[in-house]
Amino acid sequence: MIGELTTNLTTRSFYADSIRGTFAHQDLVTDELIDEFYPPFSRPSNRDGFLALWRNLDYRLTDAGLNQVTAPTLVLWGGDDQWLPSSQATRLADRIPHAEAVILPGCGHTVHEDCPAATIPRITTFLN
Known part of the structure; x- marks a missing residue:
């Protein structure tokens, strides 16, 4: 339930902060970049997919190969x-x-x- 709540309540601002954490060059994280990245994430089906992905990540087979x-x-x-x-x-x-x-x-x-x-x-x- 916490995953659903957190994922569903992720605002554009929170999402932007998350994206900023992936960049060393903060000046590149522009409003235009966030406007490009956020809309797909904001769709309910994509949020559900994101959550399912993180809950089901299992790298053991990949690691073994x-x-x-x-x-x-x-x-x-x-x-x-x-x-x-x-x-x-x-x-x-x-x-x-x-x-x-x-x-x-x-x-x-x-x-x-x-x-x-x-x-x-x-x-x-x-x-x-």
Whole structure:
């Protein structure tokens, strides 16, 4: 019941604060960005899906199979991630054959949004 209550009472302002927590560069969290991100979350069916996702996350099967990944893998992580420590990047890459971990200094949890100038060239080089 607490999950439903919290999820259903999440206002745009609370949501914006949550998004700000994923960015090291707070100036990038504009009203326009929140206006783009919040409407999908505000739909009741999407909120229900979000809650179901978090209640059912079970990474045990994924974790058990990481050593079976055959594709080259790039793990990008923000050095200033406030949600998950960047030390997890190397621990994750160490468990995946042929994986490379890159920690981007000064970037938060959403590296692609927070640090596109550092992220996009890394991804482009990796894919090429």
